[in-house]
Structure formats: C-alpha cells, structure tokens
Amino acid sequence: MLSPDKINLLHAFLGALPPHLANRLAKAVEIDRLAEGKTLPHDLILAGLRPVLREASGERTLTPLRLFCLPFEDLLSSEPRKEKQKGRIARESVAVVWKWLGETLIPEATQAYVKDTRDMTLAVKPGDPKARAQQFWPEASFVIRSALTADRDGVQAKLGNLVAADAEEMALLLSAGSQILEIQERLPRLTPSLNDALLWALRDSYDRLAASAPDVAAYVAVIAMNRLARPWEALKLPLLISRRTEDTLIASTDMGLAGELLLNDMAMHAEAIRSIRQPWFDSEDLLSHISQFAVLSSAVVKEVEIRRDGRWGQRLMKDRTGVADAMKNMMEKAPREILGALPMQKSGTYGGGPREPDLSHFPDPEKVERALRYAKLVVGCLNFASAASFGAAQKTAAEEIERELQVYGDEIVKEIATPDLERRARAEQYLSVVADLYGIFFSGEEAEFMKRRGRAALAA
Numbered sequence: 001m002l003s004p005d006k007i008n009l010l011h012a013f014l015g016a017l018p019p020h021l022a023n024r025l026a027k028a029v030e031i032d033r034l035a036e037g038k039t040l041p042h043d044l045i046l047a048g049l050r051p052v053l054r055e056a057s058g059e060r061t062l063t064p065l066r067l068f069c070l071p072f073e074d075l076l077s078s079e080p081r082k083e084k085q086k087g088r089i090a091r092e093s094v095a096v097v098w099k100w101l102g103e104t105l106i107p108e109a110t111q112a113y114v115k116d117t118r119d120m121t122l123a124v125k126p127g128d129p130k131a132r133a134q135q136f137w138p139e140a141s142f143v144i145r146s147a148l149t150a151d152r153d154g155v156q157a158k159l160g161n162l163v164a165a166d167a168e169e170m171a172l173l174l175s176a177g178s179q180i181l182e183i184q185e186r187l188p189r190l191t192p193s194l195n196d197a198l199l200w201a202l203r204d205s206y207d208r209l210a211a212s213a214p215d216v217a218a219y220v221a222v223i224a225m226n227r228l229a230r231p232w233e234a235l236k237l238p239l240l241i242s243r244r245t246e247d248t249l250i251a252s253t254d255m256g257l258a259g260e261l262l263l264n265d266m267a268m269h270a271e272a273i274r275s276i277r278q279p280w281f282d283s284e285d286l287l288s289h290i291s292q293f294a295v296l297s298s299a300v301v302k303e304v305e306i307r308r309d310g311r312w313g314q315r316l317m318k319d320r321t322g323v324a325d326a327m328k329n330m331m332e333k334a335p336r337e338i339l340g341a342l343p344m345q346k347s348g349t350y351g352g353g354p355r356e357p358d359l360s361h362f363p364d365p366e367k368v369e370r371a372l373r374y375a376k377l378v379v380g381c382l383n384f385a386s387a388a389s390f391g392a393a394q395k396t397a398a399e400e401i402e403r404e405l406q407v408y409g410d411e412i413v414k415e416i417a418t419p420d421l422e423r424r425a426r427a428e429q430y431l432s433v434v435a436d437l438y439g440i441f442f443s444g445e446e447a448e449f450m451k452r453r454g455r456a457a458l459a460a
Contacts, residue, residue, distance in 0.1 A: 014048030071177035294384035324389035341371035
C-alpha cells in the first residue's frame with residue numbers, strides 16, 4: 001500500500017504527462033485490468049491520469065462499463081447539482097446503476113455481457129464488443145424501465161431520487177443505442193463545425209428517431225452539442241426542423257432542450273461570477289467563468305434570434321445584467337486594491353510637495369498578493385468585457401491603473417539611488433512589485449526594462 005505522500009507524487013507525475021502518452025498508458029492499464037492483472041495499482045494510476053485524459057482526444061479502451069455508457073456518454077456531467085436536469089446525467093450515478101443492474105435486475109445477463117465484451121476486447125474471443133453491447137442495451141433498458149414502472153418509490157428509496165431519475169434517462173437512450181451510435185460515428189468529438197452535410201445527416205437521424213423513438217429524438221441536438229467544438233452550433237438543428245429563427249417557438253418544444261442546457265450553463269457561470277466575494281477570489285477560476293459566459297451568451301444570441309420578451313430572452317438579460325453589475329463593481333475596486341499595494345504620500349514639510357512613494361515600511365505581502373490577483377483579472381477579461389456588458393468599466397480601470405503605475409515606476413526608480421540603505425532596501429522590494437505589475441499590464445519586455453532601470457540607478 002502506497003503512503004499518501006507517494007500517491008501524491010505519483011499523481012503529480014501522471015498529471016504532467018503529455019495527453020498522447022497519458023492516453024497510451026491508460027489503455028495499457030485498462031487492458032491489464034481487463035486481463036485481471038494483479039501487479040499494477042490500476043485505480044491509482046487511472047485517477048492520476050484522469051485530469052490529462054479529459055484533454056486527450058484518442059480512443060479509450062472499450063471496457064464493459066464504457067461500452068454500456070456509449071448511448072448516453074455525451075450527457076455525462078461532473079458538475080454538482082441539487083436537482084435532476086433533463087439532458088444531464090451525473091457521472092457518479094453510473095456506478096450505482098451499473099451495480100443495481102448487475103446485482104439485482106439481471107445479474108446473469110450482465111455477467112455474460114461483461115465476460116463476452118472483455119474477451120472480445122482482449123481478442124480472446126472473436127467478435128465485435130460494440131456489436132455485443134448493442135445486444136445488451138435493449139435488455140438493460142427494458143429491465144430498468146420495468147423496475148421504475150412497477151415500483152418507482154422502491155427504486156427511489158434504494159438508489160435515491162436523483163440517481164433513479166438518471167437511471168430512467170439512461171434507459172431511454174439505451175433503448176435507441178444503435179441509432180445513437182450512428183450519430184456518434186458521423187460526428188466525432190470536437191468536430192470543428194456543423195457544416196451542411198453534417199446538419200442534414202443529423203436531420204435524417206432525427207426524422208428516423210421521431211418515427212421509431214420520439215422521446216429520444218429531442219436528444220439528437222444535445223448529443224451533437226456535446227460533440228462540437230462550438231456547442232451552440234447544435235441549435236442549427238432545431239432551427240432547421242422548426243423552420244423558425246426566433247427562440248419563442250423552439251423554447252416551448254422538446255427540440256429546445258439543447259438551448260435550455262446552454263442557458264443553464266450560462267446561468268451556472270453567471271451565478272459563480274455573482275457569488276464572488278471581494279477581495280477573496282481565484283482570478284483564473286473567475287476568468288474561466290467570465291470567458292465561458294461571454295462566449296456562450298454572444299454565440300447563442302447570434303445563432304438564434306432571441307426576443308427580449310421571450311423566455312430565453314428574459315433569462316439571458318437577467319444573467320447578463322447580474323454579471324455586468326458584479327464585474328463593474330470589481331472593476332471599480334481594482335484600482336484601489338492594486339495601487340493600495342504601492343502607497344504614495346505628499347512630499348515636503350507639510351505635505352505640500354509632489355507625490356512620492358511612501359517607503360516608511362516594506363510592501364505588505366497580503367496587499368501585494370491582492371494587487372496581483374486584481375491585475376490578472378483586469379487584464380485577463382479584456383477580450384470578454386464588452387460581450388459581458390462591462391467593457392467601459394474595464395477600460396476605465398485599466399487606464400487609471402496603467403497611468404498611476406507608470407508614475408509610481410518613474411518615482412521608485414529615483415528612490416533606488418538613495419544613500420539611505422534601509423530606504424533603498426524597501427525601494428528595491430517595491431520596484432520588484434512594480435515590475436510584476438508591468439509584466440501583467442504591459443509586457444514581459446517592459447517588466448525587464450523596469451528592472452534594468454533599477455539596476456542602472458543602483459549602479460549610479
């Protein structure tokens with residue numbers, strides 16, 4: 001058994017692997033686990049690789065569980081939730097439903113499926129594991145739906161309400177697994193764009209599902225959304241089917257499911273932004289929410305003619321207003337937080353002279369850390385501020401900070417040459433802070449030039 005320190009070292013090493021190497025290692029480990037190898041710590045290795053594998057694009061090993069999940073894999077989500085959302089299945093529900101299926105509902109059929117697909121993947125037995133999975137999906141779908149119909153309260157008590165709801169949605173998609181597999185093969189993950197040929201192929205899949213499994217047809221756009229590099233392009237399908245460009249009709253039908261999910265994602269990012277407590281925030285995390293909100297909101301508006309009085313329009317306007325207000329507040333506070341780490345004072349006997357750096361104490365580490373955090377936020381949201389309706393506030397904040405930063409930089413360089421050794425030591429530390437901020441607001445070259453100016457002043 002590895003110690004916690006060694007596990008952390010292993011995960012740090014695995015997490016730093018390039019995606020293509022991580023994918024190859026994961027395949028080897030999963031094959032070894034399928035073959036019932038006892039030497040490797042399979043779960044530990046795969047847990048360490050998981051963050052990298054999310055970015056990898058290669059095919060994963062077709063384990064029995066992964067094959068079982070194929071029809072609904074595009075709906076899987078790791079986001080925390082408080083209620084069931086149609087079109088999203090929690091990853092944590094999969095293991096619970098799989099255990100229920102294999103231990104309670106159809107244990108013998110599940111064991112036979114696991115053995116067959118494992119042997120086919122390991123080439124111990126001839127056959128296609130995907131074809132064998134397609135035989136198992138309808139049976140699994142039938143028993144899950146039958147159990148829910150016969151005793152929903154009992155299933156909910158056993159699995160929990162959210163997992164039971166996920167199981168029902170899994171069963172629905174398993175019932176049309178073969179047709180969903182065709183969609184996935186036509187539309188590989190991270191497809192760059194939904195061109196006309198792909199769009200009409202999806203329309204064909206939708207029409208066939210509408211005839212054979214109408215409850216599944218609404219998921220065609222959702223599956224496409226999760227396989228496109230630009231998810232909002234999936235809205236072209238409901239637009240094509242409805243022959244409408246505005247949101248009011250689409251939002252009231254099942255074909256609006258993809259749009260609802262996109263709006264829910266925007267609402268999640270908006271809530272994360274609104275709930276930020278100043279000055280304690282993670283600038284990278286906040287920038288991620290801002291960028292994703294800005295991109296999604298702009299793209300959905302362009303893709304669909306959003307009406308202000310429509311359901312989608314009202315939700316979008318509410319979220320945009322909330323994000324704009326929160327970010328304007330942060331932009332207004334940013335200059336005070338950043339410049340507060342670089343204190344200035346009036347010179348002269350009675351404070352009647354020009355401003356100069358206050359070198360009565362060394363830089364406050366907490367204030368410096370906050371200043372760098374706000375600086376990264378102000379600069380990082382430049383390309384998204386207009387789309388999120390706080391462009392003017394961001395510009396005003398950036399201009400004020402840059403102007404004052406240059407003034408402070410010029411003054412602190414003069415202080416470096418002071419013969420007072422203690423004052424000089426403080427000035428050097430403030431110069432280091434200024435250089436870091438120059439690197440954020442201007443460029444690495446400007447930061448290095450500021451350091452050279454300090455060295456030159458010290459040498460003189």
